[in-house]
Amino acid sequence: MSDKEQLRMGIIGSNGRMGNVLISAIKQAGHLHMGGVDKDDDLDALASNCDILIDFSAPAALEDNLDIAMNHALPIIIGTTGLEERHHFLIDSAAQDIPIMQTGNTSMGVTMLAYLVEEAAAKLGDAWDIEIVEMHHRHKVDAPSGTAKLLGEAAAKGRGIKLSEHKDSGRDGITGTRKIGDIGFAALRGGSVAGDHDVIFAGDEELMTLSHRAENRMIFARGAVQAAYWLSRQKPGRYNMRDVLGL
């Protein structure tokens, strides 16, 4: 890593699928892996030896993770998905004291995709229906994926609307016709799929799809480590991957 500062990084969710690839990504980038924690482990002890924390665990861990990061004045990357409104309030509040980067997807490709979706939604307008389709491995516990939500937010931003007022997920039964301006979500689960996302713009007699396919989890781990280095140089505040990559 030559002239770059070497950071001491700690992982929350260390024995998980992401935790495992993060260890390699931290080492490949020339930083120090100081260890990790899982449920019921002592994060306070780990935090005393770290410059930054990277969290890919579970929403139930978030409040304690933020408290400990604040107590140690450490920046924290939050990659955990399935977050609810109350979690976002906690993040906003903690971000007054420490730098926090939260995103549903740390990959370069999805970050670019979100940028493109926002642009397309702004230019195409309501005459094009937007549907977001995602597929993940059979072990995933939350739906729609954090990535699908962030792509939905990007589409809503492009259209100048609130996603919460136009989100249509989990259609089943006699649903009625599609409401103009809604943003639809469909979640597929199966096999070992690392993460596929399609944003479909369906117009009259034409259809455009913007897609991303994750071939493996290393893309998320590399992005998280890059974001950690960037975040360690920021003042307290809440950031996302578009801030990290300047998109």
Ligand SMILES: NC(=O)C1=CN([C@@H]2O[C@H](COP(=O)(O)OP(=O)(O)OC[C@H]3O[C@@H](n4cnc5c(N)ncnc54)[C@H](OP(=O)(O)O)[C@@H]3O)[C@@H](O)[C@H]2O)C=CC1
């Ligand atoms: N933002 C992004 O780019 C990406 C986000 N993700 C998200 O990251 C999260 C983890 O994914 P994945 O690695 O596949 O999941 P896994 O289930 O494989 O791993 C989760 C890990 O978190 C640990 N954990 C659970 N509860 C706690 C807790 N309270 N405190 C500390 N550790 C805890 C688990 O430990 P134990 O076994 O002890 O319960 C487990 O080791 C998910 O929310 C997923 O959606 C995944 C990929 C990319």
Ligand SMILES: O=C(O)C1=N[C@H](C(=O)O)C[C@H](O)C1
């Ligand atoms: O759980 C996963 O595996 C993934 N979760 C993230 C999400 O919810 O979007 C990111 C990626 O798609 C893999």
